Amino acid sequence: MRFVRYTDGTTPAWGLEREQTIHALSDLPWGEPSLNDLANPSYRSHVAARIENGASTQIDPTAVSLLAPVPQPGKIVCCGLNYHDHAQEQDETVPDSPMLFGKAPTAVTNPADPIVHPDPEGPPQVDYEVELAVVVGDTISSVDEADAYDHIAGYTVLNDVSERTAQNEDGQFFRGKSYDTFAPMGPRLVTGDDIDPNALDVELRVDGETKQSSNTEQFIFDVGELVAYISDAMTLRPGDVISTGTPGGVGIFRDPVEVLEPGQTVEAEIEGIGTLRNPVVGR
Structure with a gap:
C-alpha cells in the first residue's frame, strides 16, 4: 500500500x-x-x-x-558502505559488519522543499546520496532477521545530503550529514506487501543527468540484517528511520569531482516508491 x-x-x-x-x-x-x-x-x-x-x-x-512521511524521527541511523558498487568506487574492502553513523533528525525536509547550501562561495562540498529508508513501526529490541520485516511501517526515499569538507575536517560524519535540510524524505511511504526492499532499482539525477544507478540487490547487508544488527545495539521505536546506504556514483568520487550548487535540481528515485525532487538554493 x-x-x-x-x-x-x-x-x-x-x-x-x-x-x-x-x-x-x-x-x-x-x-x-x-x-x-x-x-x-x-x-x-x-x-x-x-x-x-x-x-x-x-x-x-x-x-x-x-x-516527509516522518517529519521528526526519534533517530536516523545510517549505514555507510552498504552497496558493493559503492565499495568498489572507493577501492574499499567489503565490511564484515554494518558501518553505522547518525544524522540529526532536524535535517529532515519535505519533497519539493529546497536543500540549503551552507556557503556557496566557501569551501563546503555538498554531495548527494540516494538511499532507501526504512521507517520503523514498532518498538523492537534484538529482533531476528526473519522477523524484522514484520516491524517495519514502510519504505521511503531519503537523500543523504552530505557536506564533505566538514566530514574530512571532523574525521567523522555527524556534522557534515546533519545540516538543516540535508535529509529530504518522501514522496510516499510504501509497505512491504507492495515491494521487495532488497530488489529495487535506485537512481539519482542532477538537472536530469543520471549520476547514480543501481539496485538494492547490490546491498552488502539487506534490510533484515540491518534492522536485526541495529536493534541488537539499541531499542528502535516507531518513527525511527534507518537509511540503508547509497550506491556508487556520488559526486566526491567522480573525476573531476561534481558537487551540488544553487540553481540545480536533484531527483532521487526508487522503484515502486517514486521520485523525491528538491531544488538546491544558497543560504
Missing part, C-alpha cells in the same frame, strides 16, 4: 494513494493512523476494505503538497 502525508495548507494528514487519487484516512473510524497502525496488516486490510466501499474523501494529488 502507498501511504502519503500531505497538506492542503492546513493540518497535515495521512492518505492512501490509489490510481492517482488520495483517499483521506481521517474519514475512517480509526482517524489518523500511527506508524504502528501502518505496520499492522490487520489495519491495512481494514483500510483497503473501507476504501473499496467508498468510505473516504477522495483528494486530487495536484491540489495538495506531499510531506
Whole structure:
C-alpha cells in the first residue's frame, strides 16, 4: 500500500494513494493512523476494505503538497558502505559488519522543499546520496532477521545530503550529514506487501543527468540484517528511520569531482516508491 502525508495548507494528514487519487484516512473510524497502525496488516486490510466501499474523501494529488512521511524521527541511523558498487568506487574492502553513523533528525525536509547550501562561495562540498529508508513501526529490541520485516511501517526515499569538507575536517560524519535540510524524505511511504526492499532499482539525477544507478540487490547487508544488527545495539521505536546506504556514483568520487550548487535540481528515485525532487538554493 502507498501511504502519503500531505497538506492542503492546513493540518497535515495521512492518505492512501490509489490510481492517482488520495483517499483521506481521517474519514475512517480509526482517524489518523500511527506508524504502528501502518505496520499492522490487520489495519491495512481494514483500510483497503473501507476504501473499496467508498468510505473516504477522495483528494486530487495536484491540489495538495506531499510531506516527509516522518517529519521528526526519534533517530536516523545510517549505514555507510552498504552497496558493493559503492565499495568498489572507493577501492574499499567489503565490511564484515554494518558501518553505522547518525544524522540529526532536524535535517529532515519535505519533497519539493529546497536543500540549503551552507556557503556557496566557501569551501563546503555538498554531495548527494540516494538511499532507501526504512521507517520503523514498532518498538523492537534484538529482533531476528526473519522477523524484522514484520516491524517495519514502510519504505521511503531519503537523500543523504552530505557536506564533505566538514566530514574530512571532523574525521567523522555527524556534522557534515546533519545540516538543516540535508535529509529530504518522501514522496510516499510504501509497505512491504507492495515491494521487495532488497530488489529495487535506485537512481539519482542532477538537472536530469543520471549520476547514480543501481539496485538494492547490490546491498552488502539487506534490510533484515540491518534492522536485526541495529536493534541488537539499541531499542528502535516507531518513527525511527534507518537509511540503508547509497550506491556508487556520488559526486566526491567522480573525476573531476561534481558537487551540488544553487540553481540545480536533484531527483532521487526508487522503484515502486517514486521520485523525491528538491531544488538546491544558497543560504
